[in-house]
Amino acid sequence: MKIGIVGRPQVGKTTVFNTLAHSNAEIGGYTSRGQINLSTANVPDDRLKPLAEISGSEKTTPATIDYVDVAGVTKSDVEQAELDSGMLAELRTVDALAHVVRLFEDASVPHVDGSVDAERDIESVSLEFTLADLQIVENRLDRLRKQFQNQKLPEQQNEIRVLETCQETLEKGEPLRGLNLAANEEKLIRGYGFLTQKPLLIVCNISEAQLDAADEILEHFTKYEAEPRTAVIVLAAQLELELSQLDETDTEIFMAEMGLQASALERFIQTSYQLLELLTFFTTGPVETRAWTLQExxxxxxxxxxxxxxxxxxxxxxxxxxxxxxxxxxxxxxxxxxxxxxxxxxxxxxxxxxxxxxxxxxxx
Ligand SMILES: Nc1nc2c(ncn2[C@@H]2O[C@H](COP(=O)(O)OP(=O)(O)OP(=O)(O)O)[C@@H](O)[C@H]2O)c(=O)[nH]1
Ligand SMILES: [Mg+2]
The missing domain is CATH 3.10.20.30 (Beta-grasp domain)
Known part of the structure; x- marks a missing residue:
């Protein structure tokens, strides 16, 4: 499974990436355009150890998730498609998008739009992705129509029909993940990796001071879960990053003090599995006990x-x-x-x- 971390500039994407992937990518100074941080992280699973003990396994191998962290999405991304085509192309290969939105207030970290407004950010990134998908749909339609104007090949006609449906949807400003395509129709457009078709995890990045209000914030943003294949979680990225750098005992003490139940990492993974309808199965023997991921x-x-x-x-x-x-x-x-x-x-x-x-x- 591969998850792309996206969002407006300076909202905490790389902080989230470092927390999830136990990575050390540079935080602060803008992640430069074209830079892509990639990392693979283990999926922690308490069920592995008892299984390995039963089998006397020499080693245990957890499932893994690949994370991709890119520069912030700006209003220029579609107009300057060439500049950002690397970033968009990378995002087209992921299985799901984690959209980090900023709720933390911090005067030392200016917001590119001058104020902290998570809903505006959700709308503007969604609009950018809608335009990026629309551009691909239009280019492809143009080419197909020119190429096959005198022929009636069923496969191409079908693709034209499905792409026209996509075009109508995107022109209304709606994401493609809401389209109820039949399996064979979905297959025709799978190769394009449309961004607005991917399952979406909205990650509300709050400050430590907002932890007490985390439940209310989550409740407020769950309205986005009414959209198909969309889920919301709330986490304090900077705090979680500090937590992830502590050893296990300190983490437990710290989490108890902060009233945190599961680490953000666990909640993020659980929610991603639900969103992508994934399950875990195991194999076990004297050589190896291993966790694997499969689609429900x-x-x-x-x-x-x-x-x-x-x-x-x-x-x-x-x-x-x-x-x-x-x-x-x-x-x-x-x-x-x-x-x-x-x-x-x-x-x-x-x-x-x-x-x-x-x-x-x-x-x-
Ligand atoms: N106060 C506070 N600052 C945060 C939080 N998360 C991130 N920051 C700060 O915000 C700044 C940007 O964080 P990054 O993780 O680099 O943000 P980004 O979204 O990757 O930024 P770009 O890649 O440049 O778009 C850094 O100075 C972080 O320390 C948070 O939860 N609270
Ligand atoms: Mg970054």
Missing amino acids: GQTAVDAAGRIHTDFANAFIRSETLSWDDLVACGSYPEARSKGLLRAEGKTYQVQEGDVLLILANPTH
Whole structure:
């Protein structure tokens, strides 16, 4: 999974990026245009260790998330498309956008628009992305119409039709994520990586002083969750960054003092998983215990394919049980004797927390 961190200039994007990715990218001075910070971070999961103990695994491997941090989105981005095409192109490859909006007041950090107004920022970035998508739609439509004006190839006609729907939607100022496209229609435009089609996580960046009001702020901004595939979280990025640099015991003491429950990192990941409809499954054995990510609704064969492409083709069955059952039993033989280990076939839909042992045909 890859998440792009976007927002207006100087709102705390790189601060959020450093917190999430335990990274050290430069904060403060404007992230220069064209600069792209990339990092991969582990997804913390308390379920890995008990599994590794049961299997006596030599190592544990968590799932990972890739983060991308780019320069602030400004009003010039579409007009100066060439300058920012690298940034936009990078963003087109992500699975979801985390839009950082500034709520913290700090006179030493001027806002490019002269005042702190998170809703205005949400609207202006959304407008920029709408225009960027519209530009691609129009260019592509022009080209398709010229190329196929005398031919009636069904594939191209379909693409023209879907792009016209996109154009109408964008011209109304609406994002594409609200469009209810059929799977085959969605496939036709997937390659464009439209920004307004991507799931959106709005990250409200508050100051330490605003922590007491965090619930009210969240409640206020949850109105954006009425939009399809949009979620909102509130976090104090600068404080979280300081927290992420402490060791574990200090973090716990500090969080208790601040009345923080889960770290921003955990909430961010949880919300992203929900937004992207992702689940975690595990594999475990003497060599390695590992967490993997899968889309809700995907099957045991898809899970096999995540582990190894050949595995999907050679799939026979999956010996399956839930993490809860395995850990409660303490061993595979115990779980088997209790009848908790199930043989599942190709079409089995993997569930959150499943532990899978994939049996594959060695001669395949
Ligand atoms: N007071 C306060 N300052 C913050 C907070 N988050 C970020 N800042 C400050 O705001 C400034 C900009 O932070 P960055 O993380 O570099 O912001 P950015 O959005 O990446 O900026 P650009 O990449 O230049 O668009 C820095 O001086 C940060 O220390 C916060 O929660 N509270
Ligand atoms: Mg930055």
